[in-house]
Amino acid sequence: MEKIIFYILSAVILSLSLMSVLSRKLLRSAVYLFGVLTAIAGFYFLIGYHFLGAVQLTVYAGGIVVLIIFSILLTHEIDHQMPTPEWSRVAVAGALCVAGAVMFIQLLQGSLFSRVEVPEQSDLNTLGNTLLNPGGGGYLLPFEVVSILLLAVMIGAIVIAKQRHSVDNSSQEKQAP
């Protein structure tokens, strides 16, 4: 049963990501990306990491996709069609990607990962204790660094997207006559 669900999920992930990359309509491409991210959350649920799946759903599918769709709607018309890329660019990029994928999958087939049989203890308690443990093997320092990064990004986004007064005045003067 889990095997069938895994195959369905991977078919959804691969086909939707391909459509998201190939689609010429911008908004449709963002919706396909939403499908890919939701299917990945389903994969995390299937593998047993429920907290990670919930975070993927809320932050990626709920937050990032909404931001991307907002920016698309703010900067384009709703049925904006992108021009098709040139054939030379498509050929070079496609050849590079196919070559890279074939090489990596070839490498994977040759490798033998020894499966470890350890009693699983992937509950939320171990996760939280490891995340906030200042001692050996803990992740308290990266946690704090990420929080400072979030603060810096918040300030930076406000400063970058803020309307400057000089630009504002000149654009209003242009529009006035």
Added chain:
Amino acid sequence: MIPGVSLIEILTVSTLMFFIGVYGFLTRKNLITILMSLELMLNGAAINFVAFNKYLYPGQPNGQLFALFLIAVAACEVALAIAIVINLYRKIKAVDVEQVNTLKH
């Protein structure tokens, strides 16, 4: 682990997804679609972390934590990129990478 599914199958899916993202990154010219291809590549990497954690080190949560940090950094990156896109649109009324040369002169 998922019964009946080997680690190599999961890694194959994530590899294909990563290279689909690379293809989009190379062919697209719109900044927002380039950002979306970047998200595809990041998610392929996150699947790798989670799969290795589940199959090879099931007693520790390290791969899960890496994926969590990856999601946080991706959210930061998208927020900054959207701010830049909106500012750029305000300045030159376009978000194509070929028309963006305001830092060159």
